Amino acid sequence: MIFKESYIMKKVIIIASLITFFINNGFSQMNPLTKEEERVILHKGTEAPFTGKYVHNKEKGTYLCRQCGAPLYRSADKFDSGCGWPSFDQEIPGAVTRHRDPDGTRTEIVCNNCEGHLGHVFTGEKFTKKDTRHCVNSISLVFVPEKRESAIFAGGCFWGVEFMLQKLFGVISVTSGYTGGNSRKPSYEEVCEGNSGHIEAVEVIFDASLVSYEKLTKYFFEIHDPTQQDRQGPDIGYQYRSALFFKNPQQKETALKVISELKSKGYKVVTELREAVQFWPAEDYHQDYYLRKGGIPYCHSYKKRF
Ligand SMILES: [Zn+2]
Numbered sequence: 001m002i003f004k005e006s007y008i009m010k011k012v013i014i015i016a017s018l019i020t021f022f023i024n025n026g027f028s029q030m031n032p033l034t035k036e037e038e039r040v041i042l043h044k045g046t047e048a049p050f051t052g053k054y055v056h057n058k059e060k061g062t063y064l065c066r067q068c069g070a071p072l073y074r075s076a077d078k079f080d081s082g083c084g085w086p087s088f089d090q091e092i093p094g095a096v097t098r099h100r101d102p103d104g105t106r107t108e109i110v111c112n113n114c115e116g117h118l119g120h121v122f123t124g125e126k127f128t129k130k131d132t133r134h135c136v137n138s139i140s141l142v143f144v145p146e147k148r149e150s151a152i153f154a155g156g157c158f159w160g161v162e163f164m165l166q167k168l169f170g171v172i173s174v175t176s177g178y179t180g181g182n183s184r185k186p187s188y189e190e191v192c193e194g195n196s197g198h199i200e201a202v203e204v205i206f207d208a209s210l211v212s213y214e215k216l217t218k219y220f221f222e223i224h225d226p227t228q229q230d231r232q233g234p235d236i237g238y239q240y241r242s243a244l245f246f247k248n249p250q251q252k253e254t255a256l257k258v259i260s261e262l263k264s265k266g267y268k269v270v271t272e273l274r275e276a277v278q279f280w281p282a283e284d285y286h287q288d289y290y291l292r293k294g295g296i297p298y299c300h301s302y303k304k305r306f
Pocket of ligand 1: 065111
């Protein structure tokens with residue numbers, strides 16, 4: 001009898017945990033799996049070595065979870081270990097959870113979002129400087145090739161705009177610089193005078209397969225105050241104005257849509273919308289300013305507006 005009750009209790013706990021899992025993880029949005037994918041991803045199986053489609057893939061891009069679509073690994077962290085499975089020496093921060101195997105010999109890695117089985121992680125093999133090998137089943141992954149695009153935004157002191165945009169997932173690089181004026185290769189001193197026609201701006205290179213231009217633009221409007229005319233916080237002058245330089249008609253259309261959405265929420269947006277012209281990278285000492293010096297921006301922070 002006691003055995004029977006504890007068996008029923010166990011069943012109740014398992015069902016309750018499953019319901020919680022489905023609610024928390026939006027199971028309905030999970031991708032349907034084939035029998036072989038279920039064997040590996042749900043039942044912790046392993047595909048045969050050298051049979052997975054990503055073992056030798058050298059394309060630039062991102063590897064997502066096959067089951068839930070969460071980004072797990074970047075191609076820049078993939079290396080050839082010769083083991084027969086895709087190998088990475090680090091995951092995208094926070095993307096992977098480690099579980100010690102019950103026998104204590106190996107460490108299993110699962111998707112942090114859906115708990116789908118990925119493979120195992122090993123250290124101490126000295127393959128790369130990071131001395132870590134995520135040995136991942138190809139079948140647990142979906143590869144998305146990089147789709148490199150660029151955008152130019154101006155939202156006050158470029159140190160802060162650069163710092164905030166670097167944090168957004170999908171952003172590959174951000175360069176501080178000047179744009180909008182007529183002079184070639186303007187200097188910081190020239191732009192500081194405020195009558196060069198140049199504005200402090202950043203050029204963003206992003207992977208459009210991971211972050212859309214619309215998402216990037218909305219984020220831009222959330223890290224600076226687009227209602228301030230020719231200033232941003234304590235920085236006053238034409239060179240600190242809020243401006244968005246579109247590179248093609250699609251970017252222009254998206255920017256107009258985002259601005260009109262902000263206006264409908266009551267924001268008196270003064271952001272100038274202009275066609276992109278030559279972007280001049282600023283002096284080296286302005287690049288990655290906060291990353292090098294430490295500290296956080298004095299006039300840029302995230303404020304939810306959408
Ligand atoms: Zn997942």
